[in-house]
Amino acid sequence: MKKSIIWKIVLIIAVLGISLWQLSFTWRYYSLEREQRYSPENMILRKKAIHLGLDLEGGSHFLLVVDTTGKGGPEMVHQVVEILQSRVDKYGISEPVIEVQGNNYVVVELPGEMDPSIARKLIGTTAVLEFRVVKNITRLRDVISEIDQEFNGRFSALLKTFPGGSMIVCEADDWKYLDSLVMEARERGIADSASGSVLLWTREMDGEDYGISNYRELLLVSAIPEIPGGAISSAQAGLGTSNNPSEPRVDMEIGGSARSDWARITSENVGERIAIVMDNEIYSAPSVEGPILNGRSTITLGKGTLEDAKALASVLQAGRMPARADIEESFVVGPSLGADSVKGGVRSMLIAGAVILLFMLIYYRASGIVADIALVLNMVFLLAILSGFNLTLTLPGMAGLVLVIGAGVDANVLIFERIREELDQNKTPKKAVDLGFSKAFVTILDANITTLLAALILWWFGTGPIRGFAVTLSVGLVVNMFTAIFVSRVFFDSILAKPNTEKLSI
Structure with a gap:
């Protein structure tokens, strides 16, 4: 031969x-x-294996419509894609599909991600990320009293206080009605921007520990943001705090000139809460345990999960959307x-x-x-x-x-x-x-x-x-x-x- x-x-x-x-x-x-495929120890093996699309592996599909009427026009659609890609990549979802369709639509497919709420946290947060100081509970009660006077007590009738009077909340089913009263009160000059403080709700949270259904907390926050979300140089999710080795946390660092502002804000508000606000919704409101002079902060999530910490870190690090992107269609395979x-x-x-x-x-x-x-x-x-x-x-x-x-x-x-x-x-x-x-x-x-x-x-x-x-x-x-x-x-x-x-x- x-x-x-x-x-x-x-x-x-x-x-x-x-x-x-x-x-x-x-x-x-x-x-x-x-269940084993998505564990951290098998991520290297996953990257080397054949990747299956959404129709074969299962996962979440979203169709977003981007508002291109403002400054920037159609170019904003591509910026939205870049930011979405950044958020999803930081969360660790393998082989996502994020692409422009038509003039102002974006298709997002997340193979293997079966929890649509996690996906919505990643791609549905479209507003500017802001940090606002939370006012004390006494001032919040005063504003609630003003609203009650306008609406004959209908507002506080649906609110609950717990635990120990430190939180004022409403059940999820009552939120839309109460929020409409808040908006109307704002139009009447109660807790509007001119007053220096505004009322905002937190995102919906599990109320099982308090014996109620899902709930939202009502907070009074500063009308003017203290620091923009773009000042965050890094944010990483992890497990373990000084009090609880299994408690989820987010390690965040403020960079640039905003570091000195962060040091001043945390020094002036020790024991108070700082609200992380996105799209006029409070994503988290951690307490300030002491002055943070080096820009490095740790946000503890209490009874939250590691997935919650990852979603928060992704949003913190990705920053803001250049335009509003609404979810027009979604389904889970x-x-x-x-x-x-x-x-x-x-x-x-x-x-x-x-x-x-x-x-x-x-x-x-x-x-x-x-x-x-x-x-x-x-x-x-x-x-x-x-x-x-x-x-x-x-x-x-x-x-x-x-x-x-x-x-x-x-x-x-x-x-x-x-x-x-x-x-x-x-x-x-x-x-x-x-x-x-x-x-x-x-x-x-x-x-x-x-x-x-x-x-x-x-x-x-x-x-x-x-x-x-x-x-x-x-x-x-x-x-x-x-x-x-x-x-x-x-x-x-x-x-x-x-x-x-x-x-x-x-």
């Missing part, structure tokens, strides 16, 4: 070995239970639905592959074995590339895999039929193989380039699932050229390298 053939065989074996090694990460990752899609896609691929392998074996006899091996290697190499380059496999992408199988068969059929034609003209097996591959090459190249151009157009102008199909098809066509032209030829050359080979089973 010639040395050139030996080196080609070694090259194929090396590529196959690397591909199987790369696919081993995918096998190990998807052998884990779903459950893990069972995604698993069913994977099973259905794999089943269709196996059935299509088995039928094609059997047909090639029956119709082309021994040469059909060569075609079958090339097709199997085609799939192995393709999946390894998807894994190695962190490409996402979607349900339409699985349809692209089936189409790639068909394209691979088409290439082999063209080559084999050309070889048959040469054999019918009494050419020797070696000469027939040389001419068969040579004549079929141009046709195969033209067909693949044409299809590849169509796939690139789909990728360029398409979104979401269409792009998934285009990516799989494009990579598959390139791999198909390698297996059909190079790998198959090496197998034929190896067979014909035997002396006195006078017949070819094809």
Whole structure:
């Protein structure tokens, strides 16, 4: 056997070995239970495995509409995408899809994120991030009394006080009505900006510990923000405080010239609370335990979760949105639905592959074995590339895999039929193989380039699932050229390298 053939065989074996090694990460990752896949110790394994799209893995989908009527126009849409990407990346969601659709729409897909409330915290906070000083409870009670005088006690009738009189809250079901009274009172000059203080509600929180449903706390805060959110240089979630090793926290640092302002504010308000306000909603209101002179602060979340801490850190570090972005459409794809899609896609691929392998074996006899091996290697190499380059496999992408199988068969059929034609003209097996591959090459190249151009157009102008199909098809066509032209030829050359080979089973 010639040395050139030996080196080609070694090259194929090396590529196959690397591909199987790369696919081993995918096998190990998807052998884990779903709960284990998202644990921190398996994040490296997750990054090396084939990424599944929202339709296969499950997750949250949102369609945002961006208000482009203000200064900046359509360019603000791309700024919104950048900030959303920053927030989601900091939260640790793998392979999110965040892209512009049309003139003022943004599609957000978060694979694996089944809690829509967490997703809404990340992408629904669209206003300027601000820090405001919380006024003491006595002043808050005075404002409530003023509102009660305007509305004959209807306001305080739905408020509750706990624990020990330090918090004034309302149940979630009563919030809309009470907030409408607050807005009306503001219009009448009670607790408006001119007075130096405004009433704001916290986000909705779990009230199980207080024996009520979800609730919102009412706070009186300074009308003018003390520090803008853009002053935050870093924010990181973690676990463990001086009082509780398992309590969630956020380590935050104020940078630049705002550091001295932060030192002054915390020095003047020891024992008071600082409200973190977004879109006129208080996200958190931690207490100031002492002056913070170096700009480094720790926000403890009490009975909150680590996920709450991550969401808060993401919003703190990402800063502000350049324009309002409202959630127009949202839905969650459950893990069972995604698993069913994977099973259905794999089943269709196996059935299509088995039928094609059997047909090639029956119709082309021994040469059909060569075609079958090339097709199997085609799939192995393709999946390894998807894994190695962190490409996402979607349900339409699985349809692209089936189409790639068909394209691979088409290439082999063209080559084999050309070889048959040469054999019918009494050419020797070696000469027939040389001419068969040579004549079929141009046709195969033209067909693949044409299809590849169509796939690139789909990728360029398409979104979401269409792009998934285009990516799989494009990579598959390139791999198909390698297996059909190079790998198959090496197998034929190896067979014909035997002396006195006078017949070819094809």
